[in-house]
Amino acid sequence: MTAQADVRQHPSGSTDGAEAKDPHPTPSTPAEPSSGTGWTEVCPLEKLQPERGVCALVGGEPVAVFRTHDDRLFALHNVDPFSNASVLSRGVVGDLGGTPVVASPLYKQHFALESGQALEDETVRVATYPVRVVNGTVEVGA
Amino acid sequence: MNPRTVVVVGHGMVGHRFVESLRRLDTEDAWKVVVLAEENRPAYDRVALSSYVGDASAEDLTLDEHSDPLVELHLDEPVTGMDLAARTVRTAKGRDVAYDELVIATGSVPFVPPVPGRDLDNVFVYRTLDDLDGLRAAAETAIANAGAGRRAGVVVGGGLLGLEAANALRQLGLSPHVVEMAPRLMPVQVDEGGGALLQRLVSDLGLRVHTGVSTSSIAPDHRGGLTVTLSDDTELDASVVVFSAGIRPADSLAREVGLEVGERGGVLVDDRCRTSAEHVWAIGEVAAVKGRTYGLVAPGYAMAEVVAERLTGGDGRFSEADMSTKLKLLGVDVASFGDAHAASPGALEVTLNDPVAGTYSKLVVSDDATTLLGGILVGDASNYETLRGFLGENLPGDPMSLIAPAGDGAVGVGVDALPDGAQICSCNAVTKGALVAAITSGEATTVPQLKACTRAGTTCGSCVPTLGKVLASCGVEVSKSLCEHFSQSRAELYEIVMATGLRTFSEIVGQYGTGRGCDICKPAVASMLATLAGGHVLDGESATLQDTNDHFLANMQRNGTYSVVPRLPGGEVTPEGLIAIGSVAKDFGLYTKITGGQRIDMFGARVDDLPKIWRRLVDAGFESGHAYGKSLRTVKSCVGTDWCRYGVQDSVGLAVALELRYRGLRSPHKLKSGVSGCARECAEARSKDFGIIATETGWNLYLGGNGGFTPRHAELIASDLDTTTLVRTIDRFLMFYIRTADRLQRTAPWMESLEGGIDHLRDVIMSDSLGICTSLDEQMARHVEGYADEWAAVLEDPEKLERFTSFVNAPGTPDPTIEFVDHLGRRVPAGMKDGQPTDLAALGLGGVPITDGARIPMGAPA
Incomplete structure (x- = not known):
């Protein structure tokens, strides 16, 4: 993936396709940390393999960053709330019922990439973060 | 109203069924049931008795426990006497139990002909689990003491039970002789033609059959064994003798109190199962319905239902019993149903004898050839259920067409x-x-x-x-869909991938599925691609399909760290290897534990450390153990002939060779194996997916065992194989499994799901019945050729190495969420939710309190 234009910047928490194309992400989900330290560089976009996560240290917190097959980017807190282990970036990425998800590598619960919502337990949700690409570099906001 | 009491004498299958039926029908709780049982365990499945020496435990065979509060079951308390006038029974514990109705279900006792020597040690009957425990102990002693030379057992009686007993002896490691007075085996069920084929088929499987002779005497020989002399003066050396020469109704209690008995024994009852005394009933093998006794469970169940119905106001009657029999002995099908011996007036017989295929079929039909009266099937009884369904009915076609082999004008009755x-x-x-x-x-x-x-x-x-x-x-x-993305089963998808040559998930899901896949189909397709396309599991798109364990080539533990298991083929390790593993564990602070598969597991490795750990291990000559994969894990072995006094083959050598042959082979689930150097089975090979046990002349191969949630013993597929045939058979077994099993289906349930079970499997991989063996062999050859150590390859590839980092934007920063504590001297993850080391002393159970000081030190000695 070389052209940045192909990468739609995706505000976390949005499920609306039109909004997903918004070049100015508006971090607004309540689950999101709001320390306001700005954007943290993660890695060059080409190092982010589609449908496989990486973990970045963002303001001292581990954050899982995913790129889906259609080149959308998502960021979730990396700690799996079911196991308390910092592992979500190492899960298998795919979709269930059309919703992009990551499966926890420990006990296989699924988390919607857009909202952080656990599909198996409506009371469980992980924090999401805004993601953008600047000059070919993936950044996560916090 | 207080319930009345029905006392049941005996808790065999029929007594059990009576209790269940009565409680089910007695919706008004009019009856309380008191069961007085002779054996010290509740009713069990005696039909499956011979599986007790094989796969099944006593618990497996135990029938459902009576859960109704109106049922009292007294084990180990046989009835010793009855007082019909007082309506009480006396038990062996001296209790008198009053009844309103009495049901005699004492079953039968084995008939032991008056042969001199029948009371000697190591002479058994074949009736109860205790009998089989005794037989097993005697067989084990015989095998342990006999040293070289064949260990044989003699079965007196070549009927249905006798062949079951012979099968049990064979499973216990003894060579069985079968002595039958009649001119053929199973004389009740099969005719001369069927008997001849049956004898040939079981002889091919190692049974030595002596028909038309009786047993004259049993005598101790000078080596602690037995000599069995037959009526033709043949002398057989035996470690054990088993009598299975028929059964006699256990009717002595009834005789003592003067109940009428049948001419050939058994408590005489009418078709309502009423005995000659009021309020006394008899059911099962002890009952002689209008003078006739039945040695099968189905008529016994029918009698149980009759009495249960009558006690609850119904009007059940026992009608003509179905004496159909179907069994599979040593893989040989034998079935007989209806009027198998053509005793009906005017009955015609249609016979098809195919000595080449090893099948014999006979149908008995009415004189106009339109109605099916009975039949016999030997060698292949796959039509049994269908044919039996036509008993007494008009046949849908020419009788011959019903038993003709498929494709030969058969009408294919479904x-x-x-x-x-x-x-x-x-x-x-x-x-x-x-x-x-x-x-x-x-x-x-x-x-x-x-x-x-x-x-x-x-x-x-x-x-x-x-x-x-x-x-x-x-x-x-039944839906076999892999997941929401693929409507195909894993086997179907495997066939598609094999046939189309598609080699990426994106192409496969694009052409044959929907969506983008999930944690179910992606690893499944990754596994298929591994056996079809080869290549490294982290190459290209494949890397995105792998479960985390395969992705990091290590096993994720509960706190997100990994465990590392280097391969130790056959469990062999050099002192230098042990030192290398020890120093790696020490330097990286890893908790070490010996695995069940004879290897060493190192726990608590951070993802960043995995490449450093493996650099050291690879340099010391180790390679990936694939403990993380759905793939071959280990081939466990005993020390075999190298060191063991009893070993008869080089089990370590074979285990190492097999582990090296199949290492890295991706499969629907993990694969485990074991090789034992003698029948003592120290490698526990029968608990493995494929287990090998040495014989004096070769190897016995067992397939489909596992531990885990539902433990299973592997089944014997072939005996005394030479090493080449053994390896070829395992090759084909594994590849056939890989191609056709469901996702996460281990070999045992897979074999169960095969129509025809292990016999079908044997046909496919040993007789090439599907014509796929060449393809299976080639695929395995490609695997063996193409194997390369996954970890060594990662260490040479900077791109793959980049994955092994906690934080992509802060390489080298350790994950702060990972911490360890020393708990009672054991290094464990810190701050996890549950699970604490157990200290028995702290629980008040005595012994040495576990403290840091009292344990083996984790670090280097001071």
Whole structure:
């Protein structure tokens, strides 16, 4: 993936396709940390393999960053709330019922990439973060 | 109203069934049931007795516990006397138990002919689990003491039970002789032609059959064994002798109190199962209905139902019993049903004897050849259920066409053609109509549900395949879809990938699935691609398909760290290897533990450390153990002939060779193996997917065992194989499994799901019945050729190495969420939710309190 234009910047928490194309992400989900330290560089976009996560240290917190097959980017807190282990970036990425998800590598619960919502337990949700690409570099906001 | 009391004497299968039926029918709780049992365990499945020396435990065979509070079961308390006037029975514990109604279900006792020596040690009968425990102990002692030379057992009686007993002896490691007075085996069930074929087939399997002779005497020999002399003066050396020469009704209690008995024994009852005394009933093998006794469980069950009905106001009567029999001994099918010996006036016999195929079929039909009266099938009884369904019915075609081999003008009678009244399960008298009703009412949509709600297939199990066919004929399809992205089963998808040559998930899901896949189909496709395309599991798109364990080539533990297991083929390790592993564990702070598969597991490795750990291990000569993969894990072995006094083959050598051959082989689930150097089985090979046990002349191969949630013993597929045949057979077994199993289906349930079970498997991989063996062999050859150590490859590839980092934007920063504590001297993850090391002393159970100081030090000695 070389052209940045192909990468739609995706505000976390949005499920609306039109909004997903918004070049100015508006971090607004309540689950999101709001320390306001700005954007943290993660890695060059080409190092982010589609449908496989990486973990970045963002303001001292581990954050899982995913790129889906259609080149959308998502960021979730990396700690799996079911196991308390910092592992979500190492899960298998795919979709269930059309919703992009990551499966926890420990006990296989699924988390919607857009909202952080656990599909198996409506009371469980992980924090999401805004993601953008600047000059070919993936950044996560916090 | 206080319930009245029915006392049941005996808790065999029929007594158990009576209690269950009565409690089910007695909806007003009018009856309390007191069961007085002779054995010290509750009723168990005696039909499956011989499986007790094989796969089954006593618990497996135990029938469902009576859960009703109105049932009292007294074990180990046989009835010793009855007082019909006082309506009481006296038990061996001296108790008198009063009854309103008495049901005698004492079953039968084995008949032991008056042969001199029948009271010697190591002479057994074949009736109870205790008998089999004794037989097993004697066989083990004989094998342990006999040293070289064959260990044999003699079975007196070549009927159905005798062949079961011979099978048990064989499974216990003894070579069985079978002595039958009649001119053929199973004289009650089969005719001369069938008997001849049966004898040939079982002889091919190692049974030595002596027909037309009786046993004259049994005498101790000078080596602690027995000499059995036959009526033709043949002398047989034996370690054990088993009498299975028929049964006699256990009617002595009834005789003592003057109940009428049948001419050939048994408590005489009418078709309502009433004895000659008021309030006394008899059911099962002890009962002689109008003078005739029945040695099968199905008529016994029918009698139990009759009495249960009558006690609850019904009007059941025992009608003509179905004496059909189907069994599989050593893989040989034998079935007989209806008027098998053509005793009906004018009956015609249609016989097909195919000595090449090893099948014998006979149908007995009415004089106009339109009505089926009975039949005998030997060698292949796959038509049994269907044919039996036509008993007394008009045949759908020419009789010969029903037994002719497929493709030879056979009409292919399916369950569709069966009338509703056809009995599918003879043990529990369940008709096709009853099954169809359960299916169409929506009560059952799967075979297990069908079994639960109709009880069909819950006794001998022989009709279970037919249950599936009835389901199918009702249009019920069981979904085998892999997941929401693929409507195909794993086996179907495997075939597609193999045939199309597609080599990426994106292409496969694009052309044959929907969506983008998930944590179910992606690893499944990754596994298929590994055995079809080869290459490294982290190459290209494949890397995105792998479960985390395969992705990091290590096993994720509960706190997100990994465990590391280097391969130790056959469990062999050099002192230098042990030191290398030890120093790696010490330097990286890893908790070490010996695994069940004879290897060393190192726990608590951070993802960043994995490449450094493996650099050291690879340099020390180790390679990946694939403990993280659905792939071959280990081939466990005992020390074999190298060191062991008893070993008869080089088990370590074979285990190492097999582990090196199959290392890295990706499969639907993990694969484990073991090789034992003698029948003592120290490597526990029969608990493995493929287990090998040495014999004096070769190897016995067992398939389909596992530990885990549902432990299973592997089944013997072939005996005394030479090493080449052994390896070729395992090659084909593994590849056939890889191609056709469901996702996460281990070999045992896979074999169970194969129609025809292990016999079908044997046909496919040993007789090439599907014509795929060349392809299976080639695929395995490609695997063996193409193997390369996954970890060594990662260490040489900077791109792959980049994955092994906690934080992509802060390489080298350790994950702060990972911490360890030393708990009672054991290094464990810190701050996890549950699980604490157990200190028995702290629980008040005595012993040495576990403290840091009292344990083996984790670090270097000071």
